[in-house]
């Protein structure tokens with residue numbers, strides 16, 4: 501059974517680099533089969549990428565991170 505919440509938790513692990521390549525590929529296959537997970541996956545991924553670029557520029561206060569997350573979720 502597909503569980504969106506459980507899958508999203510795995511997505512976050514994958515984006516943190518906590519999954520093996522095989523696990524990640526299995527995850528991506530499942531993500532593509534569920535429009536809701538597919539959308540959330542891309543929200544999380546853009547957030548992560550955006551945050552990574554911000555951290556490089558040393559701008560990552562908790563308030564800053566929260567406002568970025570809120571902005572991305574409104575997209």
Ligand SMILES: [Zn+2]
Nearest residue numbers: 504534536537
């Ligand atoms: Zn789903």
